[in-house]
Amino acid sequence: MKILVPLKRVADPDNANKIKIAPDGAKIDTTGLEWKPNPFDEYAVEAALRLTENGATPKVRGGEVVVVTFGPKEADTTLRQMLATGADRAVRVDTTDDALDGSLVARALKALVEREKPDLVLMGKQAVDGDSNQVGQILAELLGWPMATFAATLQEEAGALLVGREVDGGVITLRVKLPAVVTVDLRIVAPTSVYSLATARTHKYADGVRFSALPAIMAAKKKPLIEVPLAELSPDTSLRIAYSKFEPPPVRKAGVKVPDVAVLVDKLVNEAKVL
Amino acid sequence: MTTLPYAFAEEGCYPTPEHRLLRDSVRAFTRSAVEPQAAEHDRKGTLNRKLFAACGELGLLGVTVPAEAGGAGMDATAAVIVHHELSKSDPGFTLAYLAHAMLFVNNFYWNASDDQRERYLPKALTGEWVGAMGMTEPDAGTDVLSMQTTATRDGGEYVLSGQKALITNAPDADVFLVYAKVEGRITTFVLDRDMRGLSTTGPVHKMGMRGSTLGEIVMDDVRVPAKNLVGREGQGVTHMMRNLEIERLTLAAMSLGIADRCLEIMLDYAAERRAFGKPLVDHGQIQRYIGESFAKTEAVRALVYAVARTVRHDTKNRIGSDAAKLFAAPVGKEVADAAMQVLGGWGYCEEYKVERLLRDAKLLEIGGGTLESHQKNITRDLFALAKG
Numbered sequence: 121m122k123i124l125v126p127l128k129r130v131a132d133p134d135n136a137n138k139i140k141i142a143p144d145g146a147k148i149d150t151t152g153l154e155w156k157p158n159p160f161d162e163y164a165v166e167a168a169l170r171l172t173e174n175g176a177t178p179k180v181r182g183g184e185v186v187v188v189t190f191g192p193k194e195a196d197t198t199l200r201q202m203l204a205t206g207a208d209r210a211v212r213v214d215t216t217d218d219a220l221d222g223s224l225v226a227r228a229l230k231a232l233v234e235r236e237k238p239d240l241v242l243m244g245k246q247a248v249d250g251d252s253n254q255v256g257q258i259l260a261e262l263l264g265w266p267m268a269t270f271a272a273t274l275q276e277e278a279g280a281l282l283v284g285r286e287v288d289g290g291v292i293t294l295r296v297k298l299p300a301v302v303t304v305d306l307r308i309v310a311p312t313s314v315y316s317l318a319t320a321r322t323h324k325y326a327d328g329v330r331f332s333a334l335p336a337i338m339a340a341k342k343k344p345l346i347e348v349p350l351a352e353l354s355p356d357t358s359l360r361i362a363y364s365k366f367e368p369p370p371v372r373k374a375g376v377k378v379p380d381v382a383v384l385v386d387k388l389v390n391e392a393k394v395l
Numbered sequence: 396m397t398t399l400p401y402a403f404a405e406e407g408c409y410p411t412p413e414h415r416l417l418r419d420s421v422r423a424f425t426r427s428a429v430e431p432q433a434a435e436h437d438r439k440g441t442l443n444r445k446l447f448a449a450c451g452e453l454g455l456l457g458v459t460v461p462a463e464a465g466g467a468g469m470d471a472t473a474a475v476i477v478h479h480e481l482s483k484s485d486p487g488f489t490l491a492y493l494a495h496a497m498l499f500v501n502n503f504y505w506n507a508s509d510d511q512r513e514r515y516l517p518k519a520l521t522g523e524w525v526g527a528m529g530m531t532e533p534d535a536g537t538d539v540l541s542m543q544t545t546a547t548r549d550g551g552e553y554v555l556s557g558q559k560a561l562i563t564n565a566p567d568a569d570v571f572l573v574y575a576k577v578e579g580r581i582t583t584f585v586l587d588r589d590m591r592g593l594s595t596t597g598p599v600h601k602m603g604m605r606g607s608t609l610g611e612i613v614m615d616d617v618r619v620p621a622k623n624l625v626g627r628e629g630q631g632v633t634h635m636m637r638n639l640e641i642e643r644l645t646l647a648a649m650s651l652g653i654a655d656r657c658l659e660i661m662l663d664y665a666a667e668r669r670a671f672g673k674p675l676v677d678h679g680q681i682q683r684y685i686g687e688s689f690a691k692t693e694a695v696r697a698l699v700y701a702v703a704r705t706v707r708h709d710t711k712n713r714i715g716s717d718a719a720k721l722f723a724a725p726v727g728k729e730v731a732d733a734a735m736q737v738l739g740g741w742g743y744c745e746e747y748k749v750e751r752l753l754r755d756a757k758l759l760e761i762g763g764g765t766l767e768s769h770q771k772n773i774t775r776d777l778f779a780l781a782k783g
Contacts, residue, residue: 197412204416328427332420334454334467337413 121183121276121298121316123168124238125207126229127161129191129198130249145365147218157198160244160304166329167308168242169206171276175319178330182318184208186236190215190225196345203340204332210343211236215350215357222254223360224350229255230262231353238299240281245270245303260301268294272307274314399659402693408700410472417473421480424453433485436606437751440598442491442567443606444525451522456496459641459708460504464512465520471641471706474501475648475699482652486755487606489649490762494563494607495519497645499526499572502638505708506583506626515570515585527568529559529612530635536561537768539635544614546575546582553577553624555584555592555617563762565610566597573612574631581631585623592617603754604762636713639764640706643716646763647699650720650727653756654692657734657749661685664738664747675737684733692730695723714776721769724759731756 131139132154140149157165165187172183187202188211189195199210213228233241246253260267272291273284283294283302296302307313311324332340351357378384388395401408409415428449436443450456458474460466467473474497481489500519503526504512518524535542544557555575559565571586571593586593597610626634662685665675675681702715731753735742742749760766 197415200412201416201419204420331424331453332416333452334417334420334458334469334473335462336454337416337420338462338468340416341413 121172121240122236122238123171123183123185123240123242124233124236125161125164125168125185125187125202126225126241126243126255127165127187127189127198127202128158128244128247128249129155129189129195130158130247132156133159133248141366141368145367147363148366150217155194155198157201158244158247158249160246160248160306162202162244162329163306163309164242164244164304165202165205165207167271167274167304167314168240169330170314170319170325171240171242171274171316173316173318175316175323175325178206181206181208182316186211186238188213188229188232190220190228190350191217199345200340201332203343203345204337205330206336208343210345212345212347213350213353214347219350219357219359221359221361222252223258224354224357226255226258226262227356228350228353229259232348233259233263240298241265241301243301243303245305256301256303263299263301266296266300267302268296268300269303270305271302272305272310272313274302274304274308276315276317278317399655399662399689401696402689403697407697408472409476410704413469414472414476417469418476418480420453421455421477424449425480425484429481429488430484433488433606434745434748434751436485437487438605440600440605440608442525442564442608443488444522444567446488447491447495447525448522450492451520455492456522457500457504457516457520458496459501460516460520464504465516466504470703471644472700472703474641474645475703478645478648479652479655479699482649483656485606486649486653486752486758487604489606489652490604490755490758491525491564491567491607493642493645493649494528495526497642498528498563498638499570501641501708502528502634503572503585503625505637506630506634507585508625510622511585511625519570524569525564525567526570526572527562527564527612529562529565529571529573531559531561533558533560533611537765540581540632542574542576542581544573544575546577546584546619548577549618551621553584553619553621555586555614555619557614559612559614561599561609562595562612563604563607563609565595565612566608568595571612572625573614574635575614577628580629581635582628583625583631583634584619585625586614586617586619590617590619602757603751604758605754637708640712640716641708642763643720643769644699644703644706646759647695647716647719647723648703650723650756650759651692651695651699653727653752653759654688654695654730657731657752658685658688658692660747660749661688661734661737664741681737684737688730688733691726695719695726698722714773714780717764717769717772717776720759720764721766721773724756724766727759728753728756 168185185207186209187207190213268283271283272286275282280297285292454467457466462468546553546555569588573584592615594613595610598608668675699719702719705712734749
């Protein structure tokens with residue numbers, strides 16, 4: 121199986137408090153931010169690796185995983201990281217971070233899918249910075265491919281995927297014919313979430329995404345990473361979404377201490393008006 | 396675990412994107428696999444063999460071994476990164492790792508024959524075999540050339556007799572790199588646990604570094620085939636000296652890891668804990684602990700990583716690696732001690748980890764070269780370099 125995994129770099133989610141907004145509110149100031157792969161996209165890469173191996177001998181590749189990201193030259197680091205965990209090839213669509221929206225990314229990805237002809241596009245359900253949750257759905261629509269979102273489990277069948285989606289009150293299982301677009305949720309990296317045709321159903325993966333082994337880090341230097349100008353994939357680089365203003369969430373006000381329950385009840389009734 | 400800022404640009408530590416990827420990978424591994432087991436193995440005084448095998452899977456056991464021999468093919472900086480990151484959570488385990496990957500694997504690889512590499516490396520690189528190196532003896536530590544272990548030629552074999560003491564990994568090891576004198580000349584041999592006459596004692600109960608085990612290697616007329624002679628007779632001192640730089644550097648990196656972690660713990664605690672109506676960080680006496688700990692830690696970082704770039708298996712920087720370890724080891728201990736002082740009674744309790752890190756930190760002033768041996772080496776080298 122050949123799988124294309126689009127991934128986005130985001131400001132380190134563990135240091136979200138370091139994000140600053142330019143004084144005029146026109147954009148997010150990215151200087152000094154440490155970039156990490158969007159966690160849901162990292163999960164998608166892990167799921168793609170699991171789908172292209174047999175579990176028991178993960179170094180033997182039974183398919184191809186191509187990772188793609190959009191961004192400037194520095195975004196190569198994010199791609200190299202994925203090559204070091206096991207992806208086979210990488211494509212960087214050259215552009216700047218702030219000249220993108222979900223629609224443009226999906227239009228460019230459509231052109232890339234037509235070039236690469238993968239059996240599956242596997243990606244995070246959303247990026248943890250913009251939380252837009254659009255690209256997978258728009259891409260499936262543009263391609264006219266079947267789609268499954270928020271996948272928690274994946275099981276390969278001949279020419280199809282069984283996709284488990286966690287919903288309120290239970291799990292829905294969909295059978296999607298390939299080629300398809302699937303977006304993944306966090307439980308996709310649980311030990312028994314993903315099975316390729318070659319992986320024994322008794323196999324249990326380590327929980328979470330795999331670590332890059334040292335030899336693989338060195339080998340990743342030699343794996344192909346190509347650059348494609350955005351306009352080559354989508355001559356129309358106009359945006360459908362215009363951001364008018366950014367502002368940080370309001371600072372939380374300090375609480376008050378009340379002397380006794382009577383005062384508390386009084387405040388709940390008369391000030392907060394919740395009782 | 397958070398990461399505090401460095402006093403200088405990261406590139407000073409991580410010269411290439413691969414070094415940065417290595418750091419990220421070892422950091423993630425440390426957080427999820429090393430940290431959770433550290434307290435338990437400290438309490439029991441045992442080596443975590445399963446974690447050892449996980450290190451093998453990650454390629455850590457052959458970090459400095461070239462790729463064509465099954466290693467990662469990385470440099471001294473990479474070895475420093477691995478020891479630095481692992482030590483933030485478990486210096487005891489890291490010491491066992493060092494004794495294997497640096498003292499055994501790195502030394503063995505650069506000095507062994509192709510046949511020996513083929514027989515020993517694969518299992519040493521996966522972690523199926525744990526390695527130990529036997530240099531120190533009951534009556535010969537820093538004064539290593541006075542060792543008493545002998546090897547006597549007997550047909551196609553050597554007969555080894557003697558005792559090695561204070562050997563990290565000895566109780567767990569499957570393979571041993573041992574120095575012994577052939578007609579008075581120090582010579583290197585590789586030994587297997589199942590050789591007749593070879594036994595180990597321990598684990599010895601010790602103050603810290605309890606995630607690794609320590610004991611003696613006893614050789615009672617062990618018959619060692621000549622094919623297990625590493626290099627040539629009399630080359631032992633060369634082997635020993637060739638490996639010393641990377642050993643000292645990685646030990647210094649362990650002190651850095653301890654200092655980094657203790658600084659982080661004391662800062663977290665001082666920000667939350669209040670006394671006399673304000674958080675500890677607003678007290679001048681606490682600021683002295685934090686400020687001085689940071690400055691010292693950064694000085695260690697700069698020295699260790701700068702020296703790392705000058706060390707390769709075929710390039711010597713004895714004075715630099717001596718200086719790095721001489722400076723780093725007391726800083727690790729002092730920062731751990733400062734953390735305990737900031738945490739007060741809580742610091743003395745197991746939960747906050749600094750009591751373990753403080754116990755571990757002390758070893759680095761002794762093991763792999765005492766402070767006194769570094770002082771001696773530096774003075775001699777300075778004298779030789781300056782006065783010819």
